Amino acid sequence: MRADARRNRERIVTSALELFAERGPGVSMEEIAREAGLGVGTLYRHFPDRRALVEEIATSALLGLEAEIRLLTAKDVSRWDVLTQVVAYCTAQPLALVKSIAEGDAVPPERHALQSKVDGLLRGLVQEVQDEGSMRRDISPAEIVEILNTAVCRPGARAGDAVTRVMLDGLSS
Incomplete structure (x- = not known):
């Protein structure tokens, strides 16, 4: 995995962890992407669905x-x-x-x-x-x-x- 792709993935997971810890599992994929400073398309390239992201978390x-x-x-x-x-x-x-x-x-x-x-x-x-x-x-x-x-x-x-x-x-x- 390229370094920038790895950083983006880490940002997504870190942002999702923070948001889930703060607000619970109802946080949307769009909110996670925004918190990570990335587009929703980037998030979905790393995690094809919510289940994949949650499993990673x-x-x-x-x-x-x-x-x-x-x-x-x-x-x-x-x-x-x-x-x-x-x-x-x-x-x-x-x-x-x-x-x-x-x-x-x-x-x-x-x-x-x-x-x-x-x-x-x-x-x-x-x-x-x-x-x-x-x-x-x-x-x-x-x-x-x-x-x-x-x-x-x-x-x-x-x-x-x-x-x-x-x-x-x-x-x-």
């Missing part, structure tokens, strides 16, 4: 989350602090969109594998938080990942909102 968001989890878990701080930083990162991403896609049509095997990898990293982090003694142990790591997904993969999720605070308070020991 879902994969991009999951790759970003995987990288952030790895970065944060490498820090020498309490595992609880790492978990709260992961939650804060998640609430700033368009994960409600990613979740809605996953519940819709068939998920491509590559994204399914990526989602499984991210869930595994989260389960490992939760186990570390439990081993540290900062999180209740009567709920399994897999169940806690489901709870986290419910809290952060919803429209309007924010790090300090009531749902997120209550969820974290309820999980702490």
Whole structure:
């Protein structure tokens, strides 16, 4: 791919991510093109339909989350602090969109594998938080990942909102 085409594609994805995070999945292709500073024709040359763009965004968001989890878990701080930083990162991403896609049509095997990898990293982090003694142990790591997904993969999720605070308070020991 030519450098200018790659930059345009990145601008489209970045703009779409920002708009979806800000306003939800109802953003139009025209709004995304305008935000990216490109014509609609350029957007459609890169992404033949909305589904292709959303799939790219879902994969991009999951790759970003995987990288952030790895970065944060490498820090020498309490595992609880790492978990709260992961939650804060998640609430700033368009994960409600990613979740809605996953519940819709068939998920491509590559994204399914990526989602499984991210869930595994989260389960490992939760186990570390439990081993540290900062999180209740009567709920399994897999169940806690489901709870986290419910809290952060919803429209309007924010790090300090009531749902997120209550969820974290309820999980702490």
